[in-house]
Amino acid sequence: MNKTEQTPFDYLQAQDEATSWFNEYYKEAGKQIETIAWARGEANPFLSEYLETFNGTPTKAIVIGCGLGDDAFALYEAGFDVTAIDISPEAISWAKERFNGAGINFVVADLFDLPEELLGQFDFLFEAFTIQSLPLSLRDRVITAITSLMTPDAKLLAVCNAKLDHEHFDGPPWPLTFNELRLFTMKECRELEFSIFENESALSRLKVRALFQKES
Numbered sequence: 184m185n186k187t188e189q190t191p192f193d194y195l196q197a198q199d200e201a202t203s204w205f206n207e208y209y210k211e212a213g214k215q216i217e218t219i220a221w222a223r224g225e226a227n228p229f230l231s232e233y234l235e236t237f238n239g240t241p242t243k244a245i246v247i248g249c250g251l252g253d254d255a256f257a258l259y260e261a262g263f264d265v266t267a268i269d270i271s272p273e274a275i276s277w278a279k280e281r282f283n284g285a286g287i288n289f290v291v292a293d294l295f296d297l298p299e300e301l302l303g304q305f306d307f308l309f310e311a312f313t314i315q316s317l318p319l320s321l322r323d324r325v326i327t328a329i330t331s332l333m334t335p336d337a338k339l340l341a342v343c344n345a346k347l348d349h350e351h352f353d354g355p356p357w358p359l360t361f362n363e364l365r366l367f368t369m370k371e372c373r374e375l376e377f378s379i380f381e382n383e384s385a386l387s388r389l390k391v392r393a394l395f396q397k398e399s
Contacts, residue, residue: 205270205271206270206274208271210273216251219250219251221250221312224251224253226254226257227254229311229340230257230258230340231257234258234261237261241261242263242264243263243264243304243305243306243307244258244263244266244305245301245304245305245309245332246265246266246267247268247294247309248268249267249268249269249274249275249278249289250278251277251278252267252277252278252281252287254309254311255267255278256285256287259285259286265286265287265288266287266288266289266290266301267287267288268290268292269292270293270294272291275290294313294328295328303331303333305332305337306334306336307339307340308338309339309340310329310341310342311342311343312344312356313325314326314341314343315343315356315357315358316355318354322366326366326370327370330372333397335398335399336396336399337397338394338395338396339395339397340393340394342390342391342392342393343390343391344356344358344382344384344386344390345360345361345364345390345391346359346389347360347389348360348362361391364377364391364393365377365393367395372397372398373395373396373398374393374394375394375395376394377394378391378393380392
């Protein structure tokens with residue numbers, strides 16, 4: 184076997200290393216939202232903008248890597264039937280506490296071992312910054328997992344920090360190249376929008392908002 188080839192064990196080890204610290208991170212935050220690096224205490228502005236111009240019929244939606252639940256709540260308020268998943272039981276417990284009474288199905292779930300009852304069930308998906316938090320070796324697998332949740336014609340709004348091909352980052356997180364995010368087009372999805380924004384942050388200077396639709 185070529186030394187650069189990865190075995191199933193290598194993938195499992197990478198998955199475990201990538202996700203094992205999330206729960207402890209949330210636990211150590213002590214219910215202080217401001218200590219969570221990626222938490223806003225409000226919905227992602229790209230999702231809010233999408234919902235402001237949304238003129239379809241709200242259906243079944245899922246938030247990937249929902250964290251503390253703000254994006255899920257925005258979808259719920261817009262009339263969607265919302266499921267929100269995260270690898271961290273602590274994050275899910277915190278989200279349930281924050282949005283107690285809202286009809287949101289918060290579920291502890293591993294993207295690499297999704298419950299069968301979630302597969303192919305959702306008409307709208309929102310993913311922000313989850314793909315970039317996982318090692319490069321898992322990019323294709325996580326994108327495949329996300330698309331497995333989609334119904335035919337489902338739409339996926341994805342947001343990530345981005346980088347040019349020659350740029351290097353010692354993550355986590357690891358900003359995506361444009362072609363890496365466009366891996367969705369290799370998974371029976373077509374690109375509806377691909378918007379690039381200047382983003383002067385500590386992580387990268389570019390951000391992408393992309394909308395994909397599953398082929399029927």
